[in-house]
Amino acid sequence: MGFLIRLLVSALAAMLTAYLLPGVKIDNFITALILALVLAVLNLLVKPILIILTLPATILTLGLFLLVINAIIILLAANxxxxxxxxxxxxxxxxxxxxxxxxxxxxxxxSDN
Known part of the structure; x- marks a missing residue:
């Protein structure tokens, strides 16, 4: 149940973010749900590989290169x-x-806390 709630919250966050930013478009809430699911899968499978491959750049930039990795994941999801x-x-x-x-x-x- 927790995963479904996180998925719904992420879809709502994606819709709100797309509403705030003129360079990002999401057609409808179903697309946002699919986007949240795809981002979850990409963050689970692809992001750790990218972090390991770019570890020297991440260390050199004191972790700021992780923002670039996040942007790459977003562009991959857009495709x-x-x-x-x-x-x-x-x-x-x-x-x-x-x-x-x-x-x-x-x-x-x-959160319930």
Whole structure:
């Protein structure tokens, strides 16, 4: 049940982030749900591989390169999900930062603690 709630919260966060940013478009809530699921799978499977491959750059930039990895994951998701469009790397980077902040706030509000 927890995974489904996190998926719904992430879809809502993606919709809100797309509403706030002019360079990102999501067609409807079903697309946002699919996007949340695809992002979960990419973060589970692809992101650890990218982190290991780019470890020297991540250490050299004191972890800031992880933002670039997040943007790459967003661009990859944009290629996989029909109805989700990102206008470029800069918008993917901003989308990942804003969505993380909104997602954190919403998870904090939805938690039982």
């Amino acid at each position: 996989l999900v029909k109805g989700f469009r990102v206008d470029g790397f800069f918008w993917a980077l901003i989308f990942s930062i804003v969505m993380t902040v909104i997602n954190s706030i919403m998870h904090g509000l939805a």
